[in-house]
Amino acid sequence: MDIVVILFLTSGLFLGWSLGANDAANVFGTAVGTRMVRFTTAALVCSIFVILGAVFSGAGAANTLGTLGSVNALAGSFVAALSAAVTVYLMTRLGLPVSTSQAIVGAIIGWNLFSGSITDSNTLFKILGTWVACPLLAGVIAAPLYKITQRVLGWAQFHLLRLDAYTRAALIFAGAFGSYSLGANNIANVMGVFVEVSPFTDFDIGGMVTFTGIQQLFLIGAVAIGVGVFTYSKKVMLTVGTSLVPLSPVAAWVVVIAHSIVLFLFASEGLEYLLASSGLPTIPLVPVSSSQAVVGAVVGIGILKGGKNIDWKILGNIGAGWITTPIISAVVCFVALFFMQNVFNQQVYRETNYSLSSTAMEHLVEKGFPVEDLREIQGNTYRNASIYRAAILERTPLTEAEEAMALRFGEIFYTKITPNKLTKIDREWLGEKRSVALEGLSGRSFMYKWQLAEFLARKNTQWKLLEQTTVNKVYNKQIKSRLDYLYRTFSDAEQPR
Amino acid sequence: MSKTLALFRKTRFLENQIDEFLDCVSESSLVFKGAIKTYLEHGICDDFNASTQQAGELETRGDELRRAIETQLYEQTLIPDLRADVLKLLEDLDNLINITQANCYRFTIETPEIPLEFHSEFMDLTDTVISCVDAVVMSSRAFFRNIEAVRDHNTKVMFYETQADKISSKLKVMAFSSDLPKVEKIHLRYFIERIDELANEAEDIADALAIYTIKRSI
Numbered sequence: 001m002d003i004v005v006i007l008f009l010t011s012g013l014f015l016g017w018s019l020g021a022n023d024a025a026n027v028f029g030t031a032v033g034t035r036m037v038r039f040t041t042a043a044l045v046c047s048i049f050v051i052l053g054a055v056f057s058g059a060g061a062a063n064t065l066g067t068l069g070s071v072n073a074l075a076g077s078f079v080a081a082l083s084a085a086v087t088v089y090l091m092t093r094l095g096l097p098v099s100t101s102q103a104i105v106g107a108i109i110g111w112n113l114f115s116g117s118i119t120d121s122n123t124l125f126k127i128l129g130t131w132v133a134c135p136l137l138a139g140v141i142a143a144p145l146y147k148i149t150q151r152v153l154g155w156a157q158f159h160l161l162r163l164d165a166y167t168r169a170a171l172i173f174a175g176a177f178g179s180y181s182l183g184a185n186n187i188a189n190v191m192g193v194f195v196e197v198s199p200f201t202d203f204d205i206g207g208m209v210t211f212t213g214i215q216q217l218f219l220i221g222a223v224a225i226g227v228g229v230f231t232y233s234k235k236v237m238l239t240v241g242t243s244l245v246p247l248s249p250v251a252a253w254v255v256v257i258a259h260s261i262v263l264f265l266f267a268s269e270g271l272e273y274l275l276a277s278s279g280l281p282t283i284p285l286v287p288v289s290s291s292q293a294v295v296g297a298v299v300g301i302g303i304l305k306g307g308k309n310i311d312w313k314i315l316g317n318i319g320a321g322w323i324t325t326p327i328i329s330a331v332v333c334f335v336a337l338f339f340m341q342n343v344f345n346q347q348v349y350r351e352t353n354y355s356l357s358s359t360a361m362e363h364l365v366e367k368g369f370p371v372e373d374l375r376e377i378q379g380n381t382y383r384n385a386s387i388y389r390a391a392i393l394e395r396t397p398l399t400e401a402e403e404a405m406a407l408r409f410g411e412i413f414y415t416k417i418t419p420n421k422l423t424k425i426d427r428e429w430l431g432e433k434r435s436v437a438l439e440g441l442s443g444r445s446f447m448y449k450w451q452l453a454e455f456l457a458r459k460n461t462q463w464k465l466l467e468q469t470t471v472n473k474v475y476n477k478q479i480k481s482r483l484d485y486l487y488r489t490f491s492d493a494e495q496p497r
Numbered sequence: 498m499s500k501t502l503a504l505f506r507k508t509r510f511l512e513n514q515i516d517e518f519l520d521c522v523s524e525s526s527l528v529f530k531g532a533i534k535t536y537l538e539h540g541i542c543d544d545f546n547a548s549t550q551q552a553g554e555l556e557t558r559g560d561e562l563r564r565a566i567e568t569q570l571y572e573q574t575l576i577p578d579l580r581a582d583v584l585k586l587l588e589d590l591d592n593l594i595n596i597t598q599a600n601c602y603r604f605t606i607e608t609p610e611i612p613l614e615f616h617s618e619f620m621d622l623t624d625t626v627i628s629c630v631d632a633v634v635m636s637s638r639a640f641f642r643n644i645e646a647v648r649d650h651n652t653k654v655m656f657y658e659t660q661a662d663k664i665s666s667k668l669k670v671m672a673f674s675s676d677l678p679k680v681e682k683i684h685l686r687y688f689i690e691r692i693d694e695l696a697n698e699a700e701d702i703a704d705a706l707a708i709y710t711i712k713r714s715i
Contacts, residue, residue, distance in 0.1 A: 034577050034578055035574050035577040036577060154645060157642050157643045158642070159508075159512045159641050159642050160576060160579065160583070160640070160641045160642070160713075161508045161511055161512050161515070161575060161576065161641070162505075162508055162509075162512065164508070164575055164576045165505055165508040248578060248713070248714075249578060
């Protein structure tokens with residue numbers, strides 16, 4: 001791998017390291033701080049499960065960050081991750097509560113502003129909503145769970161020592177679940193901005209399992225988290241375990257479980273699919289703050305006990321953090337991108353041009369899009385999404401859905417299906433019928449991504465995306481990842497951008 | 498997995514040791530009760546000496562168990578949040594065994610003269626004190642297994658301790674208003690106080706247990 005790629009990945013790895021150093025304490029802090037679990041046991045369990053969670057369940061929350069803004073140049077990803085890390089560091093130094101999730105969202109918005117990309121307001125509100133929901137949900141889960149646990153223990157009447165042994169085992173189990181959830185939910189913070197520019201390619205293990213490029217990227221991020229856990233989290237764990245609200249080991253277990261459930265809910269694609277297929281409302285997959293989930297759970301138990309010991313100021317600070325952290329991070333990222341681009345001469349974003357060609361216009365007409373007022377800009381090329389959108393909105397008012405459609409059909413991305421590149425494709429992963437359909441397009445060029453996708457869908461229905469419902473999400477994701485592979489493979493860099 | 502199973506095996510062993518230790522406390526109080534009864538009826542005799550020896554053996558066994566339990570609690574870093582409380586509880590309970598043993602020896606060495614008219618009250622005092630110790634042992638067992646019952650047992654401890662105070666005061670009044678020589682009056686008072694000491698100690702343990710229980714339930 002190119003040394004520059006490794007260099008640029010370091011900011012993500014640094015962010016991962018700091019996440020491991022700090023957030024592992026949310027999972028194992030009380031257990032280690034109260035000496036219920038040995039640090040080495042905690043660190044080992046934590047590292048293993050963070051890696052498993054990140055690699056196998058990390059994609060859901062990362063996708064949402066990708067929808068918010070897809071950082072498309074390695075140097076840009078480097079700056080975004082670094083800005084988030086710097087923001088976390090600065091706010092920690094100032095003694096303000098901070099969450100990596102909020103910092104990275106701010107950094108992505110900063111990148112969007114700098115690159116002229118559009119921040120998807122729907123996704124942004126979805127993310128902001130989950131930040132508020134996260135501690136609330138943790139509290140709502142922790143309070144009854146605490147009550148039930150108390151009842152069960154009262155009924156079971158374990159010997160103090162037996163209870164101690166069970167609690168130790170339960171703390172390790174809860175810690176493993178918590179670490180898995182942490183990896184699944186928060187790997188998006190660490191490596192999410194690198195997804196678009198991932199230097200890794202998919203490969204098969206024994207022809208049975210595909211280890212995707214994203215999974216390889218997440219594995220590296222998760223290893224960085226693991227290193228953070230081993231090298232620095234002991235100090236934080238001992239501080240958290242002894243200085244936070246004094247909790248009995250059983251109450252600590254409840255807190256860890258509530259925290260883990262919340263992080264898992266906001267990360268599990270499997271659960272999302274299960275809920276959707278049962279006709280139930282789904283939970284958005286978004287990276288949330290594990291520290292705030294812990295605070296929410298502790299407050300939930302506190303309220304159950306009468307609410308006397310709750311420091312409401314902490315809650316106020318958390319609320320303020322929802323606003324200040326992303327703003328600071330966005331500003332830091334914007335300024336850093338400026339320096340990276342103009343002082344270090346690095347490409348921090350790949351210009352994405354937009355144009356409404358006659359083909360695109362025809363397509364929009366087919367979809368019932370109001371194009372009459374847009375004829376005068378037909379054929380014009382715009383430097384970025386913001387200018388393109390402004391040009392359209394100047395002429396015709398659009399609904400949010402229409403706006404998204406205009407952006408999708410106007411984004412220029414040249415591809416050329418060359419016979420030479422066709423020999424190198426991974427037929428096994430694409431599937432035989434899909435590969436044959438692709439070969440049928442040999443020699444053809446496309447101006448837009450959607451064009452290639454539609455031609456393929458016409459050739460073979462296996463390339464066709466199903467209706468966008470949560471139940472179809474998994475299937476569509478598989479098709480989309482294959483299409484992304486084609487875009488990367490057949491990208492025609494010769495064409496002007 | 499095997500490590501977890503080993504942990505559960507060790508836990509079971511330690512639970513048994515704690516139960517055995519509490520048995521020692523109960524047994525030693527019953528031995529003391531028997532010794533006083535024998536002393537009042539026959540003075541120093543073979544049966545009394547046997548009881549004293551038994552009290553000594555129980556004291557030794559209690560010490561061994563207490564040390565073994567304490568060592569294991571520390572070596573295996575068990576119940577880290579309550580370890581100090583449990584150690585204090587075990588030491589205080591062990592002190593009850595020490596007091597019963599010491600009292601048996603005092604009777605052997607000092608052979609106090611207890612006039613017949615004092616016997617009934619003396620036995621009453623002993624019975625009440627032993628009930629008090631029994632209640633605190635029950636309370637301690639409840640602390641380990643069923644904390645909700647601690648309060649009930651502690652209430653009994655307080656009741657018996659108050660009763661013991663009343664009987665011992667009555668006995669002291671009887672002693673000092675009798676025709677006994679001054680020295681014997683003082684000697685009697687000393688033994689009344691030594692027996693009552695068991696109830697006072699039990700009450701202190703119950704007070705501490707109430708606090709430990711609150712800590713356990715947080």
